[in-house]
Amino acid sequence: MNIEATSLPDVFCVTPRRFGDARGFFAETWSRSRMARAGIDVEFVQDNHSLSEAAGTVRGLHFQAAPHAQAKLVRCGRGRLFDVAVDIRRGSASYGQWVGVELSFENGRQLYIPAGFAHGFVTLEPGTEIVYKCSDVYAPDTEGSVRWDDPDLGIDWPLSGAPVLSDKDAAAPLLADLDSPFTWEGA
C-alpha cells in the first residue's frame, strides 16, 4: 500500500498493492495498521456506495459538522471520476484550497480526506460507481455544502458543459457565505 502526500496537508493519495495472477488481482483496500503506520489514525463506521448514470455528474461539495464530522477514504468501484477535497478549516494556511485526483477502477487509487474538508467529485464515464468509508454515521442535521463552482475556489473540473446536479447541490452556498464549523487545530 503506497500512501503519498498531496498538495494539501492531511489529504493523502493511497494506492493499494494489487497482486495479479491468472484469475485477476487481489488487493487490500483498507488496512488500519498500514494507515496508522503512515500517521493516519482513523476508525471507519460506515461504507457508502453510489452510482451515477451519466458522465459529468457532480456530487458535492459536502461535509458533516461536529459531532458527526467525517473523514472519508474514497475509491472508484467502476468507471472513472475526478475526486476533490477542499480545506474549509478556518485559520488553516490552505483554507479554500483544493486538491483533485483521478480515481478509476483501473488505477485503484484512493483519496483519504480528513474531517474539516468538503468533498465532491465529477464522473468521467457513464455508469461510474464510487465507494467510500466514513468515520462517522450519516447525520442529516449536521450536513453542509459548498457550491461546486464557487469562483473563489476555482476548481478545475474536467467537465465539458453543464453537470448533472441534485437540486440541493445546485442551491449550495459559496464558501464566503458559509460560517464553516471547522477550525484548524494546528499540526
Ligand SMILES: Cc1cn([C@H]2C[C@H](O)[C@@H](COP(=O)(O)OP(=O)(O)O[C@H]3O[C@@H](C)C(=O)[C@@H](O)[C@H]3O)O2)c(=O)[nH]c1=O
Ligand atoms: C450521504 C447519505 C445519504 N443518504 C440518503 C439521503 C438521500 O435520500 C439519498 C441521497 O443523498 P445525497 O443526495 O446527499 O447523496 P450524495 O449527493 O451522493 O451525497 C454524498 O456526496 C458525496 C460527495 C459525499 O462526500 C458524501 O458524504 C455524501 O454527502 O441518500 C443516506 O441514507 N445515508 C448517507 O450516508
